[in-house]
Amino acid sequence: MEGKPITKKIINSPETCVADNLRGVVATYPALQLHPKHRVVTVRRKTDSGRVAVLGGGGSGHEPFAGGLVGSGMLDGAVAGGVFASPPTGHVLYGIAQLYKYNSGGVIVIIGNYTGDRLNFGKAIEKAKISGIKVEGLIVGEDVASSKNKTGGRSMCGEVFFYKLCGAMADKGFDLKTMKDIAAEANKYMATLGVCLSACSLPGQPPLFEIARDEMELGAGVHGEAGIEKLKMGTAKEVVQMILDKVVAHLKLTAGNRVAVMIDNLGGTSFLEMNIIAAETKDYLESKQITVERIFSGHMKTSLEMHGFQICLLHLNKQHGDLWLELLDAPTNAVGWCGGAQSVKTEGGHGDDETLLQTHSRKLTTGPTLSAKEQEILRGSLQAAADELVKNEGLLNRLDSGCGDGDCGNTLKKFGLAIQSYLKTASAEYLSNVLWDLSEMAETDMGGTSGGIYSLGLSAASQTVANGKTNNVALWLEAWESAMQAITKYGGAEPGDRTMLDTLYPAAQVFKQNLSGDFKVLLKKTVEAAEKGAKATANMTAKAGRASYVASGYTQDEDAGARAAVIWLQAILNYIHNKY
Incomplete structure (x- = not known):
């Protein structure tokens, strides 16, 4: 751009x-x-x-x-x-x-x-x-x-x-x-598809993508994303038919079914166009002998000034349709749905x-205490990880530029700098408290999706350690596994989906397999497994996260998140290896 x-x-x-x-x-x-x-x-x-x-x-x-x-x-x-x-x-x-x-x-x-x-x-x-x-x-x-x-x-x-x-x-x-x-x-009986004729732009930026004057994007998202296919422009009747053919097929609608319709203005579509679209939508559905119970048309969930629209159908099935329709007809004074009493000055x-937030903050749980030597190692390993994250900002940004927004390195650098500052004054007596503090820093200092992922994982690990009795490698593994489970639960990703889990999961497996063996061998093999896992992402198809919405041609290098996990994990384990 x-x-x-x-x-x-x-x-x-x-x-x-x-x-x-x-x-x-x-x-x-x-x-x-x-x-x-x-x-x-x-x-x-x-x-x-x-x-x-x-x-x-x-x-x-x-x-x-x-x-x-x-x-x-x-x-x-x-x-x-x-x-x-x-x-x-x-x-x-x-x-x-x-x-x-x-x-x-x-x-x-x-x-x-x-x-x-x-x-x-x-x-x-x-x-x-x-x-x-x-x-x-x-x-x-x-x-x-x-x-x-x-x-x-x-x-x-x-x-x-x-x-x-x-x-x-x-x-x-x-x-x-x-x-x-x-x-x-x-949710099982609802489906949406739309088109856009022009892109929107974030404040202070140029348009997010380009569309030729005689083209439109099918399947455009509400975050300014381009669609899944560029098509030649058609008449309102042709465009509505093309969209509804796919939505009706997706919901397996047949003659005699009833629907509620929402036609959403993506931001830059005129009232004249929206009214024509509504008319064509009603005509199409009635031609299929599908009963249109309601049409709700207007600005519902826009994409700034994007010129386009979406059509959402809710199949009012025999079992629940009457209830759903009753709920849609229930009164509301929410101004985005209709105007009303909320305009009165108060x-x-x-x-x-x-x-x-003080009342509903985390209840104090501590878990096992760390000895003076263990505290020293914890501080040193975190410092090493933070230093490496700051140092590798450029590498991670480059890896992220193909399938993301090119800021993975910036985001992880913020986390690294926050950790460096934290270590100057923080107590390291309780590992669970340190992990919780790190989860809060990931949320506030990193931000975005990466911050959410790290924050979830670290907070889950913190809770596991807080419930532990002894600081040992078995507890580390349990905390590690709980972190991955939390990331999977809310992020939706699993090993093989081309994410940071493709570093963490194989490394955790090797860690577990060597749990009863020589400690330094365990650390060495875990580092090797993490490196191998990250490199393997270069040949994976993204199935979750931002990269999953991008054509495979943009994901030919290692996943940035997977490489970032290697960077801090290797720094931590290598430091521990050298100190024990």
Whole structure:
């Protein structure tokens, strides 16, 4: 994109646009409450509702999703990340805690099926559970274009349907488990596909990709991603038919079926075009003798100024269709769904409840203490790992540039610098506390998907060590395995998917196989296995994470995440090898 002109936008700065956007939401609809430090928007409540609350959110740039969908009958709260970026775990946890404070029935968290959201929202849910909050998460996704991905289709505008279904169920007094079960069932009967005619651009940047004047992208995402195929432009009737042919086939719809339709404006499509699309959609479905019960058309989950649209169908099946339709028809005053009472001016300022995260922080658990020598080795090994991460910034950025956004080295360098600073003053008496502190640094200093992955793994390892009795290699292995399990649970990746697990998993296996042998041999063989595992990723097909959405021609070198894991793991094990 170098040399391309930056797209004009009416903002103050790229750095402040998310916060400025949220200020505008509550300026327009002062019935909503802004918690500015944590970028959370909620309904205003002073007493316990006794029911389940619904929390949504994700990256900014999709407005009105998700802050504009807060209101009775939809979301009780929404947490906003950066533009097209998942919000950090701490902000999500604040949102959960804030809602639970006034909704003792619990909190259901709707999670878009993207790696960053799965990781950051997932870790927040696990933290909230540890602190005693009644909370459940539901990962949703319905994109036809990415439906064959290992972790399932991406979350598109259908996520707004889940906000409506869950919000209505909450108002009707459904319990947490029932709400989750009904929404999960609806996910099986929902599918979305769309096209774009032009790309969007992030604030302060040029367009993300190019489309010829006579072409369109089929299967474009809501994060500015290009689609799965370039096609020649057609008439509205032809384009709608092409999309619905695929959606109807995906859902296996037949004559006599009933559907609810959502037509989502990706940001830059005119009302005139949207109305034509709605008419063609209705005509197409009726020509197939599929009953169109409802059409919801407008800006639901946009992609900044992208010129395009998506069509989502919800099959109102015989078993649950009447209930789903009743829930879609239930009243709401969320402005993104329809206007209403939230436009009325309400007195009162905005502020964060700073006691929430303290109240719901990790309960103190320590595990085995380390001797003076063990503390020295722990500090030294972490220092070695941090130094290597800082040193290899350029290498990791290069490896990441083919299939990612080229910032893996920058991200890991931030982590390395944070560790270096931490080691100057931190106590190393309890390994579990050190691991927990590292997980918090990964969340706050690294950020993004990598930060979420490392934070999840380190926090799981911390909990395992905290429950241990003796500091030994068996406990290390148990913590190692729990970290990988946590990463798999929320990241969706497994060994063989071309991720950091392809370094960690074979190394852990060798570690386990040599557990009862010579300690230095164990360390040496583990280092060798990690190196071999990382090199093997060069010949793997990415099945999870960002690289899985990219053509295989861009993934011909080692995976950056796998190489990063080698760098810090080898630094730690080599240091221990030299000191024992």
